[in-house]
Amino acid sequence: MDPAVRLRSAVCLLGRFPALAGLDLDVSRGEVVAVEGPNGAGKTTLLRALAGLVPVHEGEAEVLGLDLRRSRRRVRARVALLGSTGGLYDDLSVADNLRFWARAAGRPQSAADEALAQLGLDGRLADVAVGRLSTGQRRRTALAALVARNSELWLLDEPHAGLDAAGRDLVDSLVVGASRRGATVLLVSHELDRAAALASRRVTITGGRATASGALGRMHPAGPVDVLPGEPEVAGVA
Amino acid sequence: MWRDALLVAGKDLRIEGRSRVALNQVLPFAVLVLVLFAFALDPDRGVLVRAAAGLYWVAVLFSALLAVQRSQAIESGEGTRDALRLSGLDPAGVFLGKAGAVAVQLLVLEVLLGLGVVVLYGVEPAGLGLLAVTGLVATAGLAAAGTLYGVIAAGLRVRETLLPLLLLPVLAPVLIAATRVSETALSGASAGVPAGSWLVLLVTFAVLYLGFGVVAFGPLLEDG
Numbered sequence: 001m002d003p004a005v006r007l008r009s010a011v012c013l014l015g016r017f018p019a020l021a022g023l024d025l026d027v028s029r030g031e032v033v034a035v036e037g038p039n040g041a042g043k044t045t046l047l048r049a050l051a052g053l054v055p056v057h058e059g060e061a062e063v064l065g066l067d068l069r070r071s072r073r074r075v076r077a078r079v080a081l082l083g084s085t086g087g088l089y090d091d092l093s094v095a096d097n098l099r100f101w102a103r104a105a106g107r108p109q110s111a112a113d114e115a116l117a118q119l120g121l122d123g124r125l126a127d128v129a130v131g132r133l134s135t136g137q138r139r140r141t142a143l144a145a146l147v148a149r150n151s152e153l154w155l156l157d158e159p160h161a162g163l164d165a166a167g168r169d170l171v172d173s174l175v176v177g178a179s180r181r182g183a184t185v186l187l188v189s190h191e192l193d194r195a196a197a198l199a200s201r202r203v204t205i206t207g208g209r210a211t212a213s214g215a216l217g218r219m220h221p222a223g224p225v226d227v228l229p230g231e232p233e234v235a236g237v238a
Numbered sequence: 239m240w241r242d243a244l245l246v247a248g249k250d251l252r253i254e255g256r257s258r259v260a261l262n263q264v265l266p267f268a269v270l271v272l273v274l275f276a277f278a279l280d281p282d283r284g285v286l287v288r289a290a291a292g293l294y295w296v297a298v299l300f301s302a303l304l305a306v307q308r309s310q311a312i313e314s315g316e317g318t319r320d321a322l323r324l325s326g327l328d329p330a331g332v333f334l335g336k337a338g339a340v341a342v343q344l345l346v347l348e349v350l351l352g353l354g355v356v357v358l359y360g361v362e363p364a365g366l367g368l369l370a371v372t373g374l375v376a377t378a379g380l381a382a383a384g385t386l387y388g389v390i391a392a393g394l395r396v397r398e399t400l401l402p403l404l405l406l407p408v409l410a411p412v413l414i415a416a417t418r419v420s421e422t423a424l425s426g427a428s429a430g431v432p433a434g435s436w437l438v439l440l441v442t443f444a445v446l447y448l449g450f451g452v453v454a455f456g457p458l459l460e461d462g
Contacts, residue, residue, distance in 0.1 A: 048320075051324060052323075052324075053320055053323060053324070073326075076323065076324045076325075076326060077326035079324070080324070081320070081324055083317050083320065086316060086317055087315075087316070087317035087318050087320060087321030087324075088315070088317075088318070088321075089249070089253060089312065089315060089318060090315055091253045091256050091257040091312075092249070092252060092253055092256065093256075096249075096252060100245065100249050101321070101325065103245055104242070104245060104325040104326060104327050105325060105326050106326065129256065145321075
């Protein structure tokens with residue numbers, strides 16, 4: 001089976017600045033990978049590039065077996081990105097937002113209703129306009145939209161941010177559930193302990209390059225190809 | 239594409255239903271424009287009646303600008319443009335849906351403004367069939383061109399001020415043609431104005447911008 005993600009010397013330019021400067025990355029299907037690195041390292045750009053929102057200017061990039069440069073729209077239809085901003089319509093209710101995004105992804109309305117219940121947004125909250133929600137409730141709504149899409153690749157940028165303890169636990173259970181269903185998850189989080197508990201592997205990015213990769217607890221400097229053949233702890237590495 | 243268009247139009251109209259921006263801001267603005275024209279030209283009521291068609295379409299044009307800006311503002315929330323691009327929706331469907339929602343709002347507005355013209359300007363309603371056709375075709379053109387230029391301006395920091403500068407010259411043919419056909423309708427067929435050719439211009443404008451929007455909206459959404 002094709003890997004979920006395969007990048008070779010991937011370069012993404014934001015203006016003239018190389019946000020990704022020759023990144024190599026392999027992620028197997030069903031794997032949960034924590035992406036770490038200092039601010040400005042290129043973590044968010046990596047997720048946006050994999051979602052097809054930022055073009056890969058050089059190198060090779062495949063997502064879910066599709067060439068990201070040639071099939072960007074098909075890739076987008078199969079991935080879900082939780083960014084730092086929610087992507088929700090403030091004037092629509094929680095339920096209407098979820099139903100719109102679920103139907104846009106070709107999912108039935110029942111998928112939105114199930115996601116509402118799963119995220120604890122059913123009942124009174126479902127009819128509240130998103131613009132009136134607290135930060136945490138808004139984050140839950142964005143997560144519910146993600147769940148309703150039922151995508152094969154989850155790209156989560158700081159999914160725990162703005163959530164209370166129960167909300168953070170809920171995120172963890174969603175990630176575990178998605179992985180069990182066979183979805184692949186790339187997780188950018190500054191909550192390193194939580195990310196470590198969820199992920200089978202972590203990749204460290206510095207200056208737009210993967211500088212280390214490996215099973216949690218056994219980090220290795222990354223070479224030109226930053227996967228570690230023969231490492232039994234690294235699940236499903238090509 | 240059509241499924242996506244209906245989905246997006248339904249979403250935009252639902253947002254309007256909840257926020258009531260068109261009802262509470264665009265409609266009062268349009269009525270205010272009509273009233274101000276009436277104040278300005280009242281001493282010579284004959285002029286007001288003769289200019290009614292043009293004044294009506296100027297009010298519609300200004301209202302269309304506001305409606306287009308509102309339509310684009312809906313997508314300017316945090317991350318919504320990215321979410322739209324990731325949604326899997328056909329960009330052509332998004333264009334048709336957004337233009338359709340603007341058109342529906344404009345048509346309602348045009349009916350209400352038409353009543354305003356009758357009441358405020360003392361215009362005798364005549365040629366309602368031709369007026370209805372003119373309204374439909376002109377609105378399709380206004381909504382299509384407006385949605386297209388709206389997404390062009392959306393990525394710019396000065397979009398609020400730039401959009402009217404970009405859009406008003408483009409919509410000038412619609413204003414002229416719709417006014418000419420409306421004058422013919424209001425004054426009866428004996429006016430001698432070649433309404434048919436102006437109507438053809440309106441149809442051509444609408445078809446061109448609808449077609450161009452279907453093709454170009456995707457790349458423009460990417461760059462926005």
